[in-house]
Amino acid sequence: MPLMATLQFPFGPSIWNMRPCAIRMDSLSAHPTTYCGTRTSVLDMSKIKNHLLTRTLGVLAGVWLCSSLAITTVAWLVATARGTFGLAMLIACLFGLCGLAATLWLIDRRLLVPLRRLADHVRFEHDFGGTPREIPFDLSSRTDAEGLLARQLQKLIEASRNHNAALLEQTLNDPLTGLGNRRMLEKRLDILVPLSRRLSCTVSAMMIDVDHFKPFNDNYGHLAGDSCLVDIAGVLRDTFRRDTDVVVRLGGEEFLVLLINTGKEEAWALADAMRGMIQALGLPHEYSPVAPVVTVSVGVVTSPNGLLIDIDEMITYADQALYDCKAHGRNRVAARLIGADETSAEPIAAAEPTAQTSSG
Numbered sequence: 001m002p003l004m005a006t007l008q009f010p011f012g013p014s015i016w017n018m019r020p021c022a023i024r025m026d027s028l029s030a031h032p033t034t035y036c037g038t039r040t041s042v043l044d045m046s047k048i049k050n051h052l053l054t055r056t057l058g059v060l061a062g063v064w065l066c067s068s069l070a071i072t073t074v075a076w077l078v079a080t081a082r083g084t085f086g087l088a089m090l091i092a093c094l095f096g097l098c099g100l101a102a103t104l105w106l107i108d109r110r111l112l113v114p115l116r117r118l119a120d121h122v123r124f125e126h127d128f129g130g131t132p133r134e135i136p137f138d139l140s141s142r143t144d145a146e147g148l149l150a151r152q153l154q155k156l157i158e159a160s161r162n163h164n165a166a167l168l169e170q171t172l173n174d175p176l177t178g179l180g181n182r183r184m185l186e187k188r189l190d191i192l193v194p195l196s197r198r199l200s201c202t203v204s205a206m207m208i209d210v211d212h213f214k215p216f217n218d219n220y221g222h223l224a225g226d227s228c229l230v231d232i233a234g235v236l237r238d239t240f241r242r243d244t245d246v247v248v249r250l251g252g253e254e255f256l257v258l259l260i261n262t263g264k265e266e267a268w269a270l271a272d273a274m275r276g277m278i279q280a281l282g283l284p285h286e287y288s289p290v291a292p293v294v295t296v297s298v299g300v301v302t303s304p305n306g307l308l309i310d311i312d313e314m315i316t317y318a319d320q321a322l323y324d325c326k327a328h329g330r331n332r333v334a335a336r337l338i339g340a341d342e343t344s345a346e347p348i349a350a351a352e353p354t355a356q357t358s359s360g
């Protein structure tokens, strides 16, 4: 509000173009911690506002005083010389108007035009999806209050960009394992679903569940459980490395992998290899009836030829395949195939684990 008040002089249409800038700068300082994250910047902003106000009023008063003195002198001289008071007053008024117009023009060129350009820049930068742009050099290199304002705004914009990027990172990642989370999955699906449809390619999803994780947690402790989840996430990251592979932790001890252009045999083979690698980690789990080490069960579902319509549907089918795994003793891979008629998803088989020999 203070800066807004500073700029509300009736100087013609260009003044009204300043409104967005005034509001934006005002809102920056009104929410310092959420927008720029520093209180120092707010102090600087208020200094700038005071500086601008003092300077504008100073320029106005100076120009007005000088022109009034000049006008009065000229009027007095003319009236004395010609003895015609009316003519003298007319000339004085003309001079006065010219002085006023010159003052307004100067203020517009020196103060308002740069501020208007700054407002345009801030408006552009406010769209954080855009490519970052430096503030125009002729503005930021100025040594006066406008230059200071430009540099401060650039700092605020950069701080805000970094802050937003960090927040985005946090909202898309699982803090424990560093894998993506459900929101990341949704974001990637926005790209992958249309792509798989356009290319009419197969899509496979895997639901991975740690076998008997509750007794592991209960007996070895929550920290050991966390460390186990991190190790499993590492295997997933190493196994599914293509740019289009999506690996997320859905929550708890459940992970989801989405593979574009991957048929059922390939998905099955990958899932089984990954299952073997997790078993080969050899994380002791003496409370598991399946094996003396940590193992996983994997439900795989494949949608042929871009039939992936809805991720929730894929997850439901993958869950059913996972249920098949559990019904057959865990530490294995089971797969389902979504046919043209998606309601008749049929189980392909529940694969005997190739690396199950050690599990007994």
Ligand SMILES: Nc1nc2c(ncn2[C@@H]2O[C@H](COP(=O)(O)OP(=O)(O)OP(=O)(O)O)[C@@H](O)[C@H]2O)c(=O)[nH]1
Pocket: 176, 209, 210, 211, 212, 213, 214, 215, 217, 218, 221, 222, 223, 224, 225, 226, 227, 229, 251, 252, 253, 326
């Ligand atoms: N350490 C740790 N444990 C978690 C986390 N999230 C969930 N859990 C634990 O994971 C366990 C999940 O237990 P259940 O859902 O019963 O699964 P389960 O024991 O693996 O049983 P099955 O899946 O049928 O083999 C619970 O003990 C949760 O407390 C986490 O972030 N860290």
